[in-house]
Amino acid sequence: MIFRGRFEYTIDPKGRVNIPAPFRDRLQExxxxxxxxxxxxxCxxxxxxxxxxxxxxxxxxxxSTDRKMNAFVRFFLGGAVEVVPDKQGxxxxxxxxxSYAGLEKEVVILGMPNRFEIxxxxxxxxxxxxxxxxxxxDPGLAREISALGI
Amino acid sequence: MIFRGRFEYTIDPKGRVNIPAPFRDRLQExxxxxxxxxxxxxCxxxxxxxxxxxxxxxxxxxxSTDRKMNAFVRFFLGGAVEVVPDKQGxxxxxxxxxSYAGLEKEVVILGMPNRFEIxxxxxxxxxxxxxxxxxxxDPGLAREISALGI
DNA sequence: GGTAATTGTGGGGAAAGGTGGGTAACGGTC
DNA sequence: GACCGTTACCCACCTTTCCCCACAATTACC
Incomplete structure (x- = not known):
């Protein structure tokens, strides 16, 4: 699933952030x-x-013998939570x-292919x-971008 | 799809801009x-x-391991929105x-190959x-242009 | 040259989206 | 078992967006 767009929100003192309405709709399905x-x-x-x-x-x-990849799994899976938006989204x-992402007040939510980011x-x-x-x-980077057909 | 022409409009206080009628017709198809x-x-x-x-x-x-290109995707896809002109176009x-493009009052819309620009x-x-x-x-630039047969 | 159609600009009102706060349930601790 | 902090679920308000309608200006067509 691809997500698109950039949205700015404020995270409130309770630690709640709004999820963009279009993303919510897509996740609903x-x-x-x-x-x-x-x-x-x-992030x-x-x-x-x-x-x-x-x-x-x-x-x-x-x-489980791959020490480096195991560290990654500990970190990645250890951070994971399932969340459900409340009635306000x-x-x-x-x-x-x-605290990991340094979220304090102003927050940006970005669409990406296969995910979105906070x-x-x-x-x-x-x-x-x-x-x-x-x-x-970096001319190489510019070339890579134009290779995408943009 | 190729677009042609230059059009000047004003963006209103609500943030609405007109889309050139010829572009609208092409997109309709x-x-x-x-x-x-x-x-x-x-822009x-x-x-x-x-x-x-x-x-x-x-x-x-x-x-997703390519840091530079990921930053590009964040920027480019993060900026993306699907839009549909209203009944007035x-x-x-x-x-x-x-705010990124600095659109405040007077706006120019330009035809380009594969896209148009605001x-x-x-x-x-x-x-x-x-x-x-x-x-x-820059003589090199002039040469590049004439190489286009112009 | 006059009339009709198209194009561009402005604004009002209803709906949706986002923010803040209150209160009750829940869970852990002493 | 009482207390405290956290989470969940409401409700209310404000802002932004969407969807109309109206009108001015320009262009096209008799």
Whole structure:
């Protein structure tokens, strides 16, 4: 499932964040609106239930002898929670995830292929600032982008 | 789909911009008039539905381990919205896109191959000014242009 | 040149979306 | 078993968006 768009919200003192209405609608179709949230790359990753099931399936195949990959599974699966938006369309972000992603007040939610992401506004801006700098300085990156047919 | 022409409009206080009638007609044929809008290179890019589908397909193949390209996807797909002109032929530009492209009052819409672009008039004029300067100073650029048979 | 159609701009009102807060249930701790 | 903090479920308000209708300006057509 692909998600599109960027949405800005405020996380309230109780730790609740709104989920974009179009995302909610899409998730409704697949799994009664519930989805899965975990920590990764300085933000939170959110997966629809069926995509998450596929991921868990693969995680369960990681050999327990692979020390590095096991560390990843501990981190990734350890951060995971299932969440269901309330009647207002918000979810409660657990404190551990909130602090991992640095969510305090302003929050950005981004559509991505197969997932959406929850960022602190400040971190998101840093990330984009870095990208815009690189796209100007790195001709290889610009070439990769135009190779996408854009 | 190729678009042609330059059109000037005003964006109203509600954030609505008119879409050129000829573009609307062309888009009508492909996908009930809806199209996709996103942020790129200081303006907004607009793609017909079928062209956009191709782009999304390629975006979803970008490996999530490629940090730079992931930042691009975050930016490009994160900016994307599907829009449908209203009965008057206007679309509502989301606040995030409006502020990215600096759309405040006067707006220019430009035809391009595979897309059309929405610019703030001021930025568009700067861009053209830069081009005219460069075409005089940079013989390589002039050569590239004449290689097009122009 | 006059009339009709198309195009672009403005605004009102209903609906949806997002935010804040209150209160009751729940769970863990002392 | 009482207490405290957290979570879940309400309700209410404000803002934004959507869907109309109206009118001015321009273009096309007799």
């Amino acid at each position: 697949s799994a009664q609106g519930s989805f899965f949230l975990t920590n990764f790359s300085d 939170l990753y959110a997966f629809a239930a069926d995509d998450w099931a596929r991921i868990e399936e693969r995680l369960s195949r990681v050999p 918000r979810i409660l972000v657990p404190p551990s995830l909130r 960022w602190s506004l400040a971190r998101w801006q840093e990330e984009i600032g870095r990208f815009e700098k690189e796209v100007h300085e | 492909s996908a009930q008039g809806s199209f996709f809008l996103t942020n790129f290179s200081d 907004l890019y607009a793609f017909a539905a079928d062209d956009w589908a191709r782009i999304e397909e390629r975006l979803s193949r970008v490996p 206007r679309i509502l530009v989301p606040p995030s896109l409006r 610019w703030s008039l001021a930025r568009w004029q700067e861009e053209i000014g830069r081009f005219e300067k460069e075409v005089h100073e």
